[in-house]
């Protein structure tokens with residue numbers, strides 16, 4: 001289990017990461033989201049020891065993380081970091097060997113992983129000869145080839161086509177199914193919502209939400225859509241709810257408590273017919289907008 005404990009990083013007077021704490025449990029897939037400049041990359045760099053923390057610490061299995069622990073972490077950095085001029089298989093196999101895998105096994109593993117990502121026929125090509133999306137697939141292979149005990153991936157899905165996204169998801173699930181914690185950043189909120197066991201939202205260097213997608217949705221405001229048989233403008237006269245939007249026969253309102261649903265229905269029926277009264281379950285994208293506003 002990885003734990004970030006009050007991690008802080010300053011650049012001069014600017015606090016890029018501010019007192020950030022969260023966990024990535026064994027076998028958990030945690031999505032790390034936040035706007036441009038929120039501090040995700042800086043946080044991940046501190047996890048990997050590429051950047052020193054100004055305060056706080058990273059813990060691995062309940063002890064301060066060591067350089068030896070980090071050697072067993074797989075990392076896909078924002079700047080990527082493979083050599084453009086080196087052949088694909090040669091360099092991923094070399095990376096595995098740096099982690100103690102034999103030359104024979106490294107090539108075997110590299111070949112199998114490249115095959116999985118549809119790149120078997122590109123093994124001998126220089127990285128720079130591949131399209132950007134295919135280079136990204138090779139970066140993924142490089143991050144996992146040594147079978148890491150923890151995965152830290154900075155925007156692993158960016159630039160991937162839907163097929164490669166599915167291959168990547170299947171690969172991540174294989175890791176989590178054997179207990180490996182996985183932390184990845186992404187701007188693709190629909191993907192994060194679909195995949196993740198937990199979501200951590202960062203805004204201006206601070207954690208503003210942390211939980212399973214369902215918990216986050218339930219922690220949002222309680223909103224309902226009401227569709228009446230006539231003009232719904234009368235909801236504006238009710239002093240005990242917030243009107244978010246009214247147009248024609250439809251109103252979107254925010255209630256203070258679930259019990260107010262009955263009250264709203266009674267008021268609506270008093271004025272005519274009701275076609276629909278339904279709770280609006282926010283998406284993770286809605287929650288994100290709410291907490292980062």
Ligand SMILES: Nc1ncnc2c1ncn2[C@@H]1O[C@H](COP(=O)(O)OP(=O)(O)OP(=O)(O)O)[C@@H](O)[C@H]1O
Pocket residue numbers: 011016034035036037038039040041042043
């Ligand atoms: N080496 C550095 N020197 C000075 N400031 C830095 C440095 N690295 C990051 N920052 C600043 O720290 C803040 C957080 O940046 P970071 O790259 O961690 O954000 P991010 O959430 O990964 O953003 P994005 O989604 O755009 O990749 C930004 O204001 C950035 O300018």
